[in-house]
Amino acid sequence: MEVEMEITQRTEDCTSEIESTKAVDNDDLSLEQGEIIIEEISRNHKLLHRHKLKQNEISIGRNYQNDIILTDPHICPKHLSLKHSQGIWHLSDNNSVNGTLLENNLHKRQNAHQQVINDGDVITLGKSQLRVLFNDHQVSDTIAFSPFESLIDLIRHPIAVFISVTLFMLIAGNIAYLNQQVETNISQLFVSAFSMSLLFSLWPAGVALVSHLTKNEPRILAQFGISFVFFILMWFSDLLEEIVAFNSASSSVLGLLIALLPIMLAVSLFWLNSYIGFHMSAKRRIIVALSITALLFGGTYLLQYSKKREFNPHPNYNATIMAPVFLIAPSNSVDHFIKQSNDLFEQASKAALDED
Amino acid sequence: MKAFFTLVFIFLTSTTFASEQAEEIFAQLTPSLYQIKLIDKASGEKSSIGSGFQISKDGIIATNYHVISSYARHPEKYRIEYLDHRGKMAEVALVSVDVINDLALVKRRVEGEMPYFQLSDQKPIKGEKLFALGNPHDLGMIVVPGTYNGLKKESFNERIHFTGSINSGMSGGPVVNKSEKVVGINVATSGNQIGFLVPHDKLVTLFNNYNKTAPANIKQQMAEQLLANQNKLMKALLNNTWQSKELAGKAMIPIIEVPFIRCWGDSNADKTDALILAAIANCSLDENTYLSSHFFTGSVEIEFRYMQAKNLSDNKFYHLYQQQIARAGAGNRAGKNDVSEYQCHHDLVAPSSTANTNKAINNKSIFCTRAYKDFSGLFDVLYLGASVDKNQQALVSHFTIAGVSQENAMAFTGKFMEAVSWK
Numbered sequence: 001m002e003v004e005m006e007i008t009q010r011t012e013d014c015t016s017e018i019e020s021t022k023a024v025d026n027d028d029l030s031l032e033q034g035e036i037i038i039e040e041i042s043r044n045h046k047l048l049h050r051h052k053l054k055q056n057e058i059s060i061g062r063n064y065q066n067d068i069i070l071t072d073p074h075i076c077p078k079h080l081s082l083k084h085s086q087g088i089w090h091l092s093d094n095n096s097v098n099g100t101l102l103e104n105n106l107h108k109r110q111n112a113h114q115q116v117i118n119d120g121d122v123i124t125l126g127k128s129q130l131r132v133l134f135n136d137h138q139v140s141d142t143i144a145f146s147p148f149e150s151l152i153d154l155i156r157h158p159i160a161v162f163i164s165v166t167l168f169m170l171i172a173g174n175i176a177y178l179n180q181q182v183e184t185n186i187s188q189l190f191v192s193a194f195s196m197s198l199l200f201s202l203w204p205a206g207v208a209l210v211s212h213l214t215k216n217e218p219r220i221l222a223q224f225g226i227s228f229v230f231f232i233l234m235w236f237s238d239l240l241e242e243i244v245a246f247n248s249a250s251s252s253v254l255g256l257l258i259a260l261l262p263i264m265l266a267v268s269l270f271w272l273n274s275y276i277g278f279h280m281s282a283k284r285r286i287i288v289a290l291s292i293t294a295l296l297f298g299g300t301y302l303l304q305y306s307k308k309r310e311f312n313p314h315p316n317y318n319a320t321i322m323a324p325v326f327l328i329a330p331s332n333s334v335d336h337f338i339k340q341s342n343d344l345f346e347q348a349s350k351a352a353l354d355e356d
Numbered sequence: 357m358k359a360f361f362t363l364v365f366i367f368l369t370s371t372t373f374a375s376e377q378a379e380e381i382f383a384q385l386t387p388s389l390y391q392i393k394l395i396d397k398a399s400g401e402k403s404s405i406g407s408g409f410q411i412s413k414d415g416i417i418a419t420n421y422h423v424i425s426s427y428a429r430h431p432e433k434y435r436i437e438y439l440d441h442r443g444k445m446a447e448v449a450l451v452s453v454d455v456i457n458d459l460a461l462v463k464r465r466v467e468g469e470m471p472y473f474q475l476s477d478q479k480p481i482k483g484e485k486l487f488a489l490g491n492p493h494d495l496g497m498i499v500v501p502g503t504y505n506g507l508k509k510e511s512f513n514e515r516i517h518f519t520g521s522i523n524s525g526m527s528g529g530p531v532v533n534k535s536e537k538v539v540g541i542n543v544a545t546s547g548n549q550i551g552f553l554v555p556h557d558k559l560v561t562l563f564n565n566y567n568k569t570a571p572a573n574i575k576q577q578m579a580e581q582l583l584a585n586q587n588k589l590m591k592a593l594l595n596n597t598w599q600s601k602e603l604a605g606k607a608m609i610p611i612i613e614v615p616f617i618r619c620w621g622d623s624n625a626d627k628t629d630a631l632i633l634a635a636i637a638n639c640s641l642d643e644n645t646y647l648s649s650h651f652f653t654g655s656v657e658i659e660f661r662y663m664q665a666k667n668l669s670d671n672k673f674y675h676l677y678q679q680q681i682a683r684a685g686a687g688n689r690a691g692k693n694d695v696s697e698y699q700c701h702h703d704l705v706a707p708s709s710t711a712n713t714n715k716a717i718n719n720k721s722i723f724c725t726r727a728y729k730d731f732s733g734l735f736d737v738l739y740l741g742a743s744v745d746k747n748q749q750a751l752v753s754h755f756t757i758a759g760v761s762q763e764n765a766m767a768f769t770g771k772f773m774e775a776v777s778w779k
Contacts, residue, residue, distance in 0.1 A: 178675040183631065246720070246744075249703040313690065315698035315724035319682045321744050323670035331706035331718050334773045338766050341723040344699040345735060345762040348727035351696035 034084025037133040038068060041122070045131075046215060056084040060125070061094075074098050074126030082117065082132075089117040089132070100125045152276060155229055156222035164228040165197055171235050172196035203227055204273075211277030222276045230269040237261040245320040247329035249340070266293045385536060388472050391439040391491040392419045392448075392462070392528060394426055398433070407490040407529035407542070408438065408462065409473050411563060415466040417448065418559055419528030420543055421458045422646045428453060428460070428574055429648045429730075438464055441497065452566045455578045456513055456585045456645060456654075457558040458543050460528075461566055473530055475556055475563070476537035480504040486518065486533055488542055488551070490526030498523070502531075504539070508552060512589060512616040512643060515552045516540045522551035579731040582645070582653065582759055586734070589641075589654070590757075590764035593617075598775055604635040604662040607751045608715075610775035617641055617656065632676060633664040644688060645759065651694040653734070653759030657687040660776075661752040670747045677750050681742050686726075687756030688736060693729065695736060700724040704744070707774045715778040718745035719753075723769065728759070737765040741773060751776070 034056045040049040051068055060068045063077035070079075076096040083090050093100040093113040101124040102112035112123060119137050123130045154160060173193035177184060204223035212218040237258075244258045271289035274280065280288070388410040393402045406423030410416065417438065427434040427450060436448050448462040480486060481504070488500040502520020518531065522545045531540040531553050540553030571577040598610040604623075611619060619639040624630050637660045645654035661680070665673040686698075705721040719741040728734040737760060741753040753776045757765060 178672050181631070181676065182629065247704070250701050311692035312697050314683070314685050315700050315726075315738055317684075317698075317700035317722045317724055317740075318702055319678055319720075319722065319740075319742070321674055321678050321681070321720050321742050323674045324745055324747055325670070327704075327718075327744055329704055331704040334705060334707045334770055337703055337705045337721055337723070337773070338770050340703065341701050341725075341769065342762070342766060344701055344723065344725045345727070345765075347699045348696050348725050348735060349732065351699065352727035352729045352732075 034089065035135050036082065036084070036089060037135065037137070039131040039133065040068075040070070041129050041131050043129065045122075045129075058082040060130070068130075070126070070128055072126040072128040075128065079125050080112070080123075091115050091117055091123065096125070098126055148272065148275060152222050152226065152272075155225035156219070157225070158221065161221055161225040161228070164225060164232060168200070168228050168231055169193040169197050171232065197228075200228070200231055207273045207277050214278065216278050219276050223273060226272045226276060227269065230265060230272075234262055234265050237265055242320055242322065243326050243328075245318055246322045246326060249332075250318065251340075263293060263297060266296060384471070385473065385489070385532075386441045386497045388470070389441065389489055389491050389497045389529070390417055392417070392423050393437045393439060393445075394424060394434050395437055396434055403434065405525060406527040407525065409489070409528075409530040409538070410464075410470065411473055411475060411538070411559070413466070413469050413472055415464040415470070416451070416563070416566070417462045417464060418530070418541065418563070419460050419462060420541065420554075421453050421455050421460045422543075423528045424450060424453075424460050424462065425646065425648050428578070429651075431574075436462055438462075439491075441491070450574060452562060452571050453574055453577060453581075454558060454562045455581050455647065457554050457562075458646060459541065459554060459559055459562055461562065473532070474537045475560055476533060476539045479555070479557075480533055480539050482506050484533060486520070486531050486539060488518065488520055488522055488526060488529060488531045488553075490523060490529035490542060498526075500526070502549075502551065507555070510615045510618060510642065512592075512641060513585075514555050514558075515543070515643075516555055518551040518553050519549050520551055521545075521549050575730055578647075579734070582731055582734055583761065585645070585654065586760050586764060589656070590760060590768060593656070594764075594767055594771065598771070600775065601637075602779055603637055603660050603751070604664075606664075606749060606779055607660070607662050608775075608777045608779050609637060609660045609753065610772065611637075611639065612658075616643075617658075631666060631668055632673065633666055635662045636660070647694070650689055650691045652688045652690070653728075653736075655687045655756070655758045657757075658755045658772075659752070660754070661750075663750040663752070665748040668748070673748060673750075677742070681740060681752055684722075684738060684740050684754060684756075686736055686738065686758070688758035690726075690736065690758075695726045695728055698724040698726045698736075698738070705741070705773065707776070717741075717743050717751065717777050719773075719776075720744050721773065725765070731759075733761055734759050735762060735765060736760075737769070739769055739772065741776065743778075746778075751778070 033054060035054050036058065038051045038053065038058070039047055042048055053067060058068065059066045059078060059081045060070065061077050061079040062070060062072070062075045066078065076094065078094050079096045080091060080093050080100050083092065091100070091102065091112050091114070100112040101109045102115050103109045103122045103124065104118055104120060109124070117132050119132070119134045121132050123132065170193070173189040176189050176192040201224070204220070204227035208218040208220040208223045240261065241258045244254050248255055267289050270292045271285060274285050274288050390408045390410070392406050392408040394404045395401070396403045403426060404423065406420055408417040408419035411418050421428065424436055427436050436450060437445050438448050439445050446464060448464045450460065451463050452461040453459065484504045486502055486504050488502060489497055491497050500520050500522065502518050505517040505519050508515040508517045518540065522542050526542045529542045530538045531542060533539050538559070539556045541556070541559060542551065543554050544552040546552070592614055593612055597613045599613050600608050601611045603609045617639050619637060621637050623635040624633065639658040641656040643654070644652045647653055663677060663680070700722060702720065702722040704718065706716060706718045708716060722740040724738045725735045736756070736758045738756045739754065743751040753772070755772060757768065
């Protein structure tokens with residue numbers, strides 16, 4: 001109640017001030033008709049509304065007589081007015097309670113009263129922001145469709161989405177089958193594959209939801225299509241990693257390189273997710289994709305690291321074995337193996353000394 | 357399955373009855389029998405107790421290594437005390453150990469000549485009546501009568517098989533014959549009137565060596581003994597016949613023909629719902645060397661596992677097979693302060709088989725080793741070979757050796773890898 005009272009009082013203040021300023025305004029009328037574009041923008045400079053006005057005087061405020069009516073309670077009923085004379089727009093604050101600020105490339109937030117408005121200036125009144133543009137404002141270059149666009153169009157086709165989800169379920173079912181120690185039936189496998197794909201659907205659904213909430217187009221099918229294609233690719237990279245681990249000795253460089261593949265895939269997925277779901281600059285998109293990847297892999301690493309015991313009494317070795325079809329590399333001789341193993345003794349002795 | 361022996365420890369159960377006659381006979385030995393206590397310096401309380409007996413007039417007392425092992429490993433943390441039949445307590449010094457035969461010599465201060473146990477100069481004969489002595493409680497000496505049953509078969513380091521209930525707390529106590537001469541030292545029990553003794557000649561050797569030159573450093577003495585023992589063991593393993601034997605009619609595996617390595621078999625042929633048929637042969641050395649309650653060494657384990665898929669795709673068979681080999685562990689117990697972490701290496705290896713040249717095997721081979729911190733030059737090693745050349749069959753060959761030198765470990769590994777093949 002108290003707050004409301006206060007507001008009413010302030011309103012009266014503002015109104016009284018306006019009466020006095022109006023008299024001054026009437027003095028210089030210009031012959032030339034002004035044209036101005038006023039954009040209501042959100043705090044992070046997202047466009048909310050756009051007004052294009054062809055008149056020499058524009059009033060902005062909370063009451064319904066204004067040319068631009070704002071609902072922000074911190075704005076006075078007749079907050080400010082813009083006036084055009086001799087090709088120049090002036091701003092006058094009608095002695096508002098919370099004042100008006102002007103921001104542009106040259107000046108950071110200054111009192112706006114009696115200032116000249118330039119193209120691109122942002123006026124802050126109450127908690128709202130308005131951007132002023134003139135009709136000769138330079139717009140950025142047209143962005144051509146990227147090659148991704150046609151790829152995304154293909155992937156987001158309902159049939160394509162259906163195929164990739166089905167493929168994903170087949171793979172999930174196969175993994176469940178391989179891991180079962182006892183005999184399994186189809187329905188068990190189907191249930192586990194289905195729940196797996198449901199779980200993985202949370203990611204594209206979440207991204208679509210966030211882009212919807214941030215006033216972007218959700219493009220849910222495209223998000224699903226892209227995400228599942230990448231889930232499948234990641235499974236293939238796992239398989240590839242396994243084949244490399246199986247075929248190479250522990251000192252192999254290829255094994256290290258192949259470990260980067262899932263990270264690269266993750267970056268690409270997050271990049272495409274943000275490309276589909278959000279409007280942002282190319283640089284920002286790369287930063288977003290990289291940071292989500294760092295968060296994911298760094299988090300996983302931290303989790304593993306925190307679980308690591310101080311001393312592991314068990315050997316930690318790579319026991320990857322696969323069916324003979326995947327065996328590509330030639331085998332070494334016992335002598336070679338013994339020679340390689342001999343180096344371990346030195347390492348172990350060194351480790352024993354270091355830990356002391 | 358495996359026979360495990362519990363070391364006779366410490367904790368006190370008193371069910372022993374000494375025959376009155378025996379007690380009378382050995383009453384005169386009582387002053388030479390002690391309770392040996394390990395006192396934790398910080399708390400001032402005892403952390404373990406056992407028995408001991410004096411073997412020289414100048415105050416040398418024999419006991420088990422495992423009774424004083426905590427002191428041998430961490431001399432700064434403990435002190436050793438004796439408690440005699442009159443309740444007198446005093447500190448003693450550790451002067452020599454035989455870690456392989458679980459013996460230790462400590463020395464007390466003496467004023468004047470003291471009675472002591474005579475060590476026998478001959479072995480007992482089978483069936484001979486013996487008396488195990490100990491001083492586990494503050495009650496004084498107890499006597500347990502029993503029978504000599506010869507040396508334990510299949511043992512690498514000799515132990516006397518004694519039929520009689522050796523009690524906890526009697527560890528380190530002497531076993532004497534009718535003429536009051538020491539023929540063994542209480543060391544372990546496997547329950548049900550089966551006890552094990554260290555033959556007295558080990559003590560004689562230790563005592564004579566001590567009289568010749570007292571060891572300067574106990575840790576170094578232990579290292580030398582461990583090194584010498586593994587050399588002896590590995591020489592026996594490498595130089596004896598490796599008999600090539602069939603496993604499940606499909607694979608050829610080596611069986612080392614030495615009595616102290618004993619083999620056992622198992623399979624899951626009775627489990628009709630198992631997806632994989634498995635046959636396992638397991639050979640091991642039934643004894644190990646006690647270094648401390650969390651650190652054992654000297655064990656040898658060898659395992660072969662043949663697997664055959666039953667109605668499985670190749671991929672699934674290999675997937676389950678991988679789970680079987682993913683968690684091989686150490687054969688002995690050791691902690692952070694005793695050993696480094698394992699260092700491992702893996703590769704694809706096709707040994708040129710010595711057993712069956714035209715049916716060679718292609719393995720994924722894994723070798724891991726960890727080094728001992730206090731005994732440099734000794735390692736625990738682990739080898740695991742998994743065949744990867746048959747779609748529906750697999751052969752796992754695996755061994756662990758604890759406390760071995762690099763040279764012996766690699767000689768064994770090489771010979772082992774080449775002795776495994778398909779049939």
